[in-house]
Ligand SMILES: Cc1cc2nc3c(=O)[nH]c(=O)nc-3n(C[C@H](O)[C@H](O)[C@H](O)COP(=O)(O)OP(=O)(O)OC[C@H]3O[C@@H](n4cnc5c(N)ncnc54)[C@H](O)[C@@H]3O)c2cc1C
């Protein structure tokens with residue numbers, strides 16, 4: 001098997017999930033005959049990083065596309081640069097970290113190449129018929145087992161946290177230039193700028209205790225139970241994305257992949273199902289408490305304590321119990 | 329502006345899910361279906377763009393008979409027409425197969441803009457809109473949190489969500505496909521008048537032949553991946569579940585948070 005991995009970098013630094021994806025690609029290589037993995041690195045002014053990668057990980061080669069056209073990410077530039085090289089080498093697998101950037105262009109790349117697409121893989125196993133891949137479906141409530149069919153290159157992305165970055169094998173790889181005409185890999189848009197979401201951010205990263213509201217709260221007019229509990233605890237209020245999208249709280253209170261990443265001493269998640277895009281932002285919390293009416297909600301699997309029930313009954317009782325405890 | 333909106337119908341996130349007897353997918357009997365969350369936002373954005381610029385919105389959905397309900401809702405909210413890809417051969421596709429069929433339907437007409445959701449709440453490939461863009465040869469952007477059509481309609485200023493609370497502001501030539509992220513606007517509710525009017529709005533059901541597609545190239549036959557089973561995740565080292573009525577459970581939890589976890 002010929003396995004490639006496309007590493008993601010920004011400003012000359014590897015994206016944290018790139019190492020996890022190296023670990024996954026090395027695992028896939030080991031499971032499919034033990035060949036080496038070839039890495040691809042795209043960008044502008046990335047020679048130092050390329051050398052670091054080539055000297056850091058057990059890779060066959062590190063194929064570098066270093067060009068002003070690729071200095072800022074655009075789907076136009078990246079797809080053109082990768083298409084030519086992938087079409088020429090025809091790898092069986094091309095592994096990506098499942099990031100906002102790779103999702104933005106992977107499907108487009110697959111379509112143009114006539115390759116297959118298998119996004120957000122969390123594990124793979126082997127059975128009599130070959131490889132079976134796991135990926136979350138229905139907001140993480142279920143895990144699907146997926147098989148690949150047909151011939152030709154498959155593009156696969158690796159979900160955050162599924163492989164440990166530390167298990168990426170150290171070693172070295174040969175530094176080479178990625179095939180293709182990079183001058184032709186032109187950006188297909190103008191980048192006007194970058195801005196912070198919601199302007200001035202409330203900094204939730206320093207909070208010791210956070211009470212986080214989910215869609216299960218049920219409405220802006222029902223947020224009182226969250227406010228009361230937060231007041232009793234002296235906690236900050238945060239939320240999952242739908243709470244913000246519905247306008248029940250301002251955008252700077254969002255926790256998750258497109259919000260803030262927090263690691264308080266205590267995180268109380270009320271009416272939050274526990275989708276990966278939320279949990280990446282809070283899984284570093286020391287103690288997690290979940291209150292959810294669905295005993296199968298994925299949030300329970302990464303919580304320390306859970307109460308199964310209606311948060312509109314549980315939270316007021318909890319507020320009372322905390323006030324009682326504080327009076328002692 | 330003539331705007332096409334791709335809308336998928338998915339199980340209601342509130343629904344209690346059961347795995348089908350054969351284990352291959354969830355049991356869809358008696359399951360409540362809704363319009364995919366980000367697609368509702370895409371439709372609202374399309375309606376606003378069409379209202380501002382003059383033009384029409386066409387809603388498109390690929391799926392079995394039940395998806396007519398989603399399309400009818402789109403018509404009630406203000407779309408002018410609907411297209412339903414309902415042939416059995418279209419069903420069960422991955423992002424590439426579904427995107428190919430949707431692009432064939434869209435390519436039959438002249439649109440200035442295609443909006444999709446950013447991710448479907450069931451299979452969640454996050455790529456169907458980009459595949460549509462690829463077939464049409466148009467630029468695309470994923471996770472769009474703002475669209476401003478420039479005077480003249482040749483370009484759009486687009487806000488795209490990046491990781492960790494950052495947005496990228498882009499200028500993209502039209503026609504294009506924008507994959508709208510939930511939260512871009514506040515979707516309207518259907519009015520009674522809208523619901524009545526929707527009943528008379530046209531709903532086309534193009535066949536594979538009319539779209540120039542082969543049954544082998546679309547749906548599950550045209551897909552490189554196949555879901556063979558689904559299961560509830562193993563709970564592993566899950567939470568300690570505290571039992572009892574709310575008062576009791578709350579008291580036990582507080583005691584544990586103080587004495588065991590020592591965080592209070
Ligand atoms: C690209 C991308 C980025 C995203 N970024 C983020 C992000 O940064 N942050 C984020 O949070 N999400 C993000 N999301 C969305 C994420 O995928 C989930 O949709 C979201 O986290 C779900 O929020 P939720 O748990 O509040 O709602 P749901 O998944 O709808 O869960 C609601 C929960 O409440 C429970 N419930 C309902 N009523 C009650 C009650 N009365 N009492 C107790 N429990 C009740 C239900 O059982 C359910 O478990 C992103 C999605 C995408 C595609």
Ligand SMILES: Nc1ncnc2c1ncn2[C@@H]1O[C@H](COP(=O)(O)O)[C@@H](O)[C@H]1O
Nearest residue numbers: 334335390444445447448453454455456
């Ligand atoms: N069967 C379908 N019918 C109409 N639109 C779809 C369909 N499947 C996916 N889409 C669109 O593509 C987006 C992304 O879906 P996915 O790639 O499955 O995550 C959705 O939000 C929809 O806008």
